[in-house]
Amino acid sequence: MAESDNIVVETAEKIFADLADPQTINNDKKNSWQAPLWQALSEAGLPLAWVPDDLGGSGASLADGFALLNAAGRFAVAVPLAETMLAGWLLAQAKIASPDGEMTVLPASPKDRITIDADGSLSGRARGVPFAKAAKHFAVLAHGKDGVSIALVDAGKARIESGLNLGYDHSDTVTLDKVQPVTIKVAPDGVDQTNLMLMGGVARSLQIAGALESMLDISVRYSNERVAFEKKISKFQAVQHNLARLAGESAAALAAATSAADAIANATSFNDEVYLEAASAKIRCAEAAEKGGGIAHQVHGAIGFTIEHILHRYSLRALAWRDDFGSESHWAVELGKLVASRGADELWPLVASR
């Protein structure tokens, strides 16, 4: 997962460096950076990285796709790249071809449910759907009398109430009211809402870890530039210790997220071990976003609190990403229940399973 050790990540990093420089984006009040960035990503086949060739995608491995999301996190990229990748992945599970353009997935919270009516139409409400407003299509996981199905839905047929997350990115409420999908197919065994949430949670974990890496970098750099009390602030032991803790949080987030990604990429099913990895990643990365982001702001002082500075592009997104596909509170309760139901003597064997 190290940067630039594979062609997918190399390509993505070059595009991000050219077209998604955080300072340039931060100064661009009209969002005119978005269209060229999306076009370049699309031309490189990155939004459909997880879609096989025969379904219209570029057929990258799960591992490469996860590494790409980590790189996207390092640039705090605010286009629906992760969302389109997840949508393409979900559709591919049911062998539904992916259309061109931006997509996102419904539902994006473990609590929301989309149902299939008798006439095959879809109904239900999904809150906190990232980039719904920007999406041309939705990949929908829906529950019917035959179990779980996966559907491709034209976004124009849904009712969308705009919302913004903590990072000022679209996080919308989508209501489907007897919407006929473009395509719908029964989901294969092993694909259900929980597993979709775990997959989305690991995607967000990798993005949070990437954002923390960048927060660490810019905080270290700033501490070596900023002079206070006639010394670089990096020379104050209290600042050094705070930055050491930030490095620890960044390292823990990256370790948890890459371990979960590796577990999913090599698993044949979402068993208890994969559940432990994915849920833990979301919990630990969310905690790291809170602790690490707090330190990054502390190091930057007032300047980091301004809208002109790029720090908020990372810190607020990392905090916002905690909420998507189940918050850390949700996953902690679920993981705690899993551990309790397996019993005390099975806890260590679960933790030591890899």
Place this chain on the structure above:
Amino acid sequence: MTAALRFDPIRLPEKCEQLRKEVRAFLAEEIAAGTFDPHKPNREDTDAPEFSRRVGAKGWLGMTWPKKYGGQERSFLERYVVTEEMRVANAPTRRFFVADRQSGPVLIKYAPEHIKMDILPRICRGEICFAIGMSEPNSGSDLFAAKTRATKTDGGYLINGTKIWTSSAHIADYMIAIFRTSPPTKENRRHGLTQFLVKMKQPGIKVNPIGQITGQYEFNEVVFTDFFVPEDHVLGEVDGAWKQATSELAYERSGPERFLETYYVLTELVRAVGPNPDTRSAEGIGRLVAQLHTMRRMSVSVAGMLQAGKEPVVEASIVKDIGTVWEQQLPHRVRDLAAFVEETATNRETLERQLDFAIKTAPKLTIQGGTTEVLRGIIARGLGLR
């Protein structure tokens, strides 16, 4: 350039899982035979010589060392599995653990061949115990301040001074210690310390036990008075121990022992809440398990780096910092969560006894093996801040 540290997701190979089963079976037999009680961490287990010998007979001491010294030439990942299974079972490992983790590797690197051939096989058989002589009164983490002198004499050195906080010195057969052979220089205040192998239980060494707030006796003060160490017991370069000591630290700082010392209270909490926990208990347990899992993955990753021949000093410091802060907080978090456990939980008494001991243990966890402040200094150096 990124300042971030990468912990690659090492997966333990199949042979480690096979070994894990063997270790679990062995420990289950020992527990059944009454060697130790896994639910009682607060015993005096510093002296479990027969258990040490049985572990040695299994080939689980000096696992990574050359066969000619009694080792098994197995991987760090295999050793890792043995260590974590012993810790989780609360096995009485204190008698052999220091030698296995640290002293043996130092001897392999720096001792003359005849000493290696003499001592290493005995470590592997679980026959001998080591202590580490670093801290002194008024030094502690500030190793440069060590004053205990080694003065050159015919055929060796005479040692005068005092080591302190020396775990297991009262049962140790040997100590690897750092003594001052010359004063620090203006250019290099790390200069002048030398590592020695000290044979304990001889005239000229007095070991005075120091009680701990847990009620246990592990610490000691060790006083040297004109104690003779022969020339061939010098380990490595005279006056150059500083560099030798720092390269060992990755072994001491990243292992499973750095986050599992109070682990038993978590297992016992899960037992106490039962299979259908309320939301509060479930969330608390879930968070603790997620944190534990993450640290373990980082620690396994460092074991992989050691196996690959790297010296992951900064990574190991991060694992120890996060790990020891976690194991220090763990008993307090478990206490929070246990407040609402049913009075009728069958293991309530065990849990309370464990919490009592773990809460008393907690303060030392961020001190032993390098204080949190020292570790954060090392991490800051790695970030280019010093």
